[in-house]
Amino acid sequence: MKAFRHQPLAKAIQLSLLLVAPGLAAAQEADEPGTDARQLDSVTVTGSRIKKADVEDQVPVQVVTREDIERTGLTSVGDVLQQITGAGSGFNRTRNASGNDGFPPDGGGAGAGATTVNLRHLGTKRTLVLVDGQRWVNESSASGVGSAVDLNTIPLAVVERIEVLEDGASSLYGSDAIAGVVNIITRRNFDGAQLSVNYGEYEPGDGATKGVDIAWGGSSGSASWFVGASYQDQEKVSSSDRERTRLPVFGTGLALGSSRVPGGRFVFTDPRNGVRYDLTTDPTLSNPTYTPGLPPCAGGADRPDGFRCWLGSRDAFNYAPFNLLLTPNERAGIFGQFRLELSPTTNWYTRALVNRRTSLNRAAPEPIDLGPGAGSPFTANIVIPANHPFNPFGIQLDSTNISTIRRRPIEGGPRLFEQEVDTTYLGTGIESSFEVGSGTWFWDANLAHGRNEAEQENRGSYNARNIAIALGPTATCAATPGCVPLDIFGFNTITPDMLAFISPVFRDRSENKLTLATANLSGEVFDLPAGALSFATGYEYRKYEGSYDPDPQTVRGEYNGVPSLPTAGEYDVNEVYLELNVPLLADSAFGKKLDLNLAGRYSDYSTFGGEFVPKIGLRWQLADEFLLRSTYAEGFRAPTIGELYASGxxxxxxxxxxxxxxxxxxxxxxxxxxxxxxxxxxxxxxxxxxxxxxxGGNPLLEPERSRSFSAGFVWSPSILENTAIARRVDIEATFYRHAIEGAIQATxxxxxxxxxxxxxxxxxxxxxxxxxxxxxxxxxxNFLGNFDSIKTDGWDFDVFWVLPETPIGNFEFTWQNTWVTRYEATSADGSLQPLEPGRLVSDPVTRSIPEWTSNATLAWQKGNWTASWTARHISELTEDCGDAAGFPICRNDPATGQNRLGATTFHDVQVGYKIDWMRGLQLLAGMNNVFGKDPPVCLSCNLNSFDGSTYDLPGGGFWYVRADLRF
Incomplete structure (x- = not known):
């Protein structure tokens, strides 16, 4: 894996680092380049640190404008990004995390209530999120130390645009940029005030979303400012509210329901006759009185004593109605930035954000398991004396004769996990320029600190130690303050006093902190025959700190649910980088312009030492209308605090x-x-x-190392420009390939x-x-290790078509596509993991990879009227039917035991009108999933029978209205 560092390309760029003295690097946003070659992309985008360099369209970048954002009708940055074609599965508002999700095998916690982005299906932890070119603090989920940014911490109201670099970029931005970079650009040049209100709900009349955004900005003399405040409230939708999600697995009845039932399931061997029984309480008899010596159940025959033989399809518990289809999520935030011109060439800025998210997850009443294999030592080694006042069997029940005892106390209600997450950010810096010869050099220096802290209250769970005491000898219970003997043998047998002893409130908390300092310098070194040699160089320091503190009862091993132990750790990194843009040819027989881009970054981590990663890119503009581009980059991702230090x-x-x-x-x-x-x-x-x-984590983890390659073209055919069929057409195609070695993962x-x-x-x-x-x-x-290699490749193909002006208005057509042609995750022994293109798997982190995703939008404008129609297409998937293989709902196509999830297209429509009042009143109305398309049934998803990270919520479209007033 370390061989990447010694390739010839790496040596060449290391030599380049010695030739140009390290200094400071360019500001994130570049000015429009001055060049005779036609600028194919009018928006300056993420992908280069060089100021005034004609390299911003050298790499594939998707720009999501403010207009694009408003057209979605969505109110979360994360929801918007999850709809782009290059994004894969990620946490969002349909993910009813906590409960059984517990701690997924990526070391990052469940991320309850968070929304994340996953580029190229390589995982959220391999996508770097920036805000105005600076790293953003990772989320803390109150169930672990997160390894990805929660995009709900960034109010959508303060976003000007989002730039998505869909290419490996470790040499430019450091660790985590293996799959790409999301750079969220905040609103800056804003004059006046804007008030926005929105409301929407699903067709059945539930899941209401409402919000208010306020923006204010201006300038006076040498000072300028912007302040944005946002409040958004997403109400819940219960699984019981939709036919699709009312049963454990749609189309299977109760056959796949839970064996943990309200009346109890009792599997034990009676020492008096050596017979093994598998019993549950008969709901038709209110007072079960076990009769010893009766023959074991056969064929579900009823017993006369209030117990009956367990039959799964008859006796299983339907947990689905207790779950949430859409989790409630309330967010309030305020963001401000202030800029002051210290001199004609020097500006000082400061930015600050405070954001609070409250969210809730709900799960079915927590079951109590007793006997070998139960969740804690207290319940695994349970002893229920024969003389316990509620033991109906007349024998001592313990680990010698219990196979399993399972009781779901619905008397205690569902499990409720309520999160309160606070994010704070403060950044400041100086940006300046100075003249060197006939050129201008730019420099900036920046400091920033971000903190994300979460608290979670868990109600409806149980203390395993107190359960064991309440089921144990009565003398021990009597000597324990608050103890009341517990009755788990039958329906509705647990009284409020019993619950008060076994069901406390569990409180967990976690925290992530990021401190960074950067200094950057950029300019033109000297002129070459084809143009100026330009560069960017800089230094960056980052310190990460994270901790997870579960409830003391959990730490003592008393929690009856998903166990966890504390996590704490920190590390820091010092980095230097250099980027060079070398013009090779200009206005020659070989084309308008040919540029070579070289970059390299050296990182020194306190956890594992040094790492150097290089990048090389070519930008070949053959003609004003046609550009070829290609990049090769090596990258790495350092293990996060959760991956290193998470306990069992x-x-x-x-x-x-x-x-x-x-x-x-x-x-x-x-x-x-x-x-x-x-x-x-x-x-x-x-x-x-x-x-x-x-x-759990592994302190011996090594960084992941990667290779990325992309090649493609941008074509703006002049033959179509200002013709009867188009004013302008831009066509882009990109082939991408990523290979990761030593991927941090569990099998x-x-x-x-x-x-x-x-x-x-x-x-x-x-x-x-x-x-x-x-x-x-x-x-x-199933612990983490540098087990896997991951290889993926595919194609992006985009068309942007501006039609001629017509008497009925102006039309624009946008069509964006991603094809995933390969995804292979291979363990160290050579065995393939099940995830591949066209496949859906039961995985708490990444669930599905459609072979083809496509978004097409037709936008119209005439006078003060606007309208748009968007079609979002997801190609078919297959999954293992699992335990549902024998049911008709398992569509055995293409193979027996495989379920086909058919191709799905959602249609969104929006119409708007602008009233010339004050500075403008914009009214918008729209509906997402206008035809109420239900997603295909998922049989391997652990909740709700559909994959909410890939498809829209089932059960009707979502309509919304919005009003924006400027004054």
Whole structure:
């Protein structure tokens, strides 16, 4: 993996670093370049640190303008970015995280309530987010130390435009820029005031969104300022409000419901007769009175004593109605920046932001598991004496005879996870210029500090230690303050006094801090025959600090839910970089202009040492209307605090155990002899598809290292310009390729279990233990490592068409496409992970990669009227049907056991009118998903039967209105 540092390109750029003295670098925004060659892109974009260099269109950059943002009808930066074609799965408002999501295997926590962006399907942690060219602090989820930026911390009201660099950029921007860079440019040159109000809701009349934005800016003498305040309130939509999401898996009834039921499930061996029972409480009999000696259940026959044989399809619990389809999210923020001209060539600026997000996730009532394999030592080693006042079985129940006891206390209500997240940012700096010979050099120096802190209150969960005391000897309970003996044997048996002892409020908190200092210099060194040699160089210092502090009860191991331990860590980095733009040819037989761009960055990390990454790019403008461009870059991503230092935590994964009869009764698929070797009894049945997977950080992690390549063209055919069919046409095409070695990841749990059963290899089986009686998995270790290599490539193809003026108005057509032709994630042993183009998998981080995504917009304007129509297309996906394989809802196409999620297109429409009152009153009305298209059914998604990170919310369109008044 370290061989990347010693390639000839790296040596060449290291030599270049010695030839130009390091200094300070260009400001993020470049002026319009002065060149005779036609400027193919009128917007200066992210992708170069050189001031006044004609390299901003050398790399593929998508610019989302303020007009584009308003056309979506959305109120979150993250929601807007998740709709671009190059973006993949990420957390958003449909992700009812917490509860079973727990701690996904990327070391970053569940990110409850956050919205993130995932470029090129390489993961949110491999996309760098900047605000005005400066790094933004990562989110803290109150369930871990996050490794990505929560875009809900940046009010949409203060955004002027968003620039998305869809190319590797570690040499320019450092770590995390493997997949690309999102640069959010805030509003600066604003004169006057603007008041905006918005309201929208879904067709069934729920999920209302309402908000108010205020902007004010101006200038006086040498000073200018901008202040923006925003309030947005997104109301919830419950899973019970839509037909699609009212059952655990749509189209399967209760067959795939939970075995953790309100009346209790009791699997134990009676020592009086040696018979193993699998019982649940009969809801038709109010007072179960177990009768010993009755024969074991057969075929679901009723017993006369209030207990009956467990039958999954009849007795399973429907947890779905308790979940949320759309999570409530309330955000309030204020942002301001002030600029002062200190001299004709020097400006001082300061920026500040304060933002608060409150959000809520809801899960079904938390189950209580007892016996071997339960979630904590207190419940795993439970002892319920025979003389316990509520023990109906007349025998002591303990780890010697309990296979599993499961009780879902609906008396305690659903689990509620409420987050309060505060983000603060303060930055200041000086920007200046000076003359060198006949040219101008630019410099800037900047300081910034960002902090994101989160607190989460969890209600409806249980204390495992208190459960064990309340179910244990009555003398111990009597000697414990507040203890009331607990009755879990039947329906509605848990009283408020019992709940008061076992169900406290759990409070977790986490924090991320980022401190940075940068200094940059840019200018032209000397003239070459084809133009001036220009450069940018600079120094950057960053310090990251992060911590996660779960509730003290959780730290003591008393939490009955997903366990976790504290995390704390910090590291810093010193970096220098150099970028050179070398004009090779100008106005020659080989074209209008040929430029060579070289860049390199050296980073010194306190955690792992030094790293150098280079980049080379060519920009060849063959003619005024045609440009070729290509880049090759090497990159890296340093492990984050969560990846390095996260202690043992857990998430619940949907896994089909190949050694067990499945939940719906399907026969085992694994090697029978190997399953016996693993200790699985013949005929053993899987109790539940959700298996707790233990994960955590690894302080020995090395950085990920990457190679990126892109090549493409920009063509503005003059033959179409100012013709009967077009005023202007721009066509862009880009091929991209990314290769990552030593990717920080955990092996897919299903893949790990399948390989264990197939090979008995200790690398896969070493962390998996099974219950000797039931054969079900007790523990499943799945820790982070530099395990994988990831390779992906594909194409972007975009068309921008401005039609001629017509009597009925002006039209513009935009068509943007991304094709993913390859995505391969390979473990160290050579085994392929299941995610690939056209595939959806049950993964808490990245769920699906459509082969083709496409956005097409037709915009119209005539006088004060505007309108637009947008079509968003997602190509078909396939997934494993899993336990739903035997149901008609599993569309066995193209292969048996595979479900096809058909291609889906959503249509959005908007109309607006501007009234010439004050400085303008703009009225907008629109509907997203105007035809109420439902997304295809997902059978492997762990909640709600659809993939909310890929598709729109099911169950009707979303209409909205907006009014903007300028004065």
């Amino acid at each position: 935590t857990r998430f619940d994964a949907n896994i089909t155990d190949p050694c067990l009869i499945s939940v719906d009764g399907a026969a085992p698929t694994g090697n029978a002899a190997n399953c016996r070797t693993l200790g699985v009894p013949v005929g053993a049945r899987q109790f539940d598809p959700q298996i707790g997977v233990e994960t 897919d749990p299903q893949t790990q279990l399948d390989l264990c059963v197939e090979s008995l290899d200790p690398r896969y089986c070493g962390g998996i233990t099974r219950n000797p009686t039931t054969g079900n998995i007790d523990t499943f270790a």
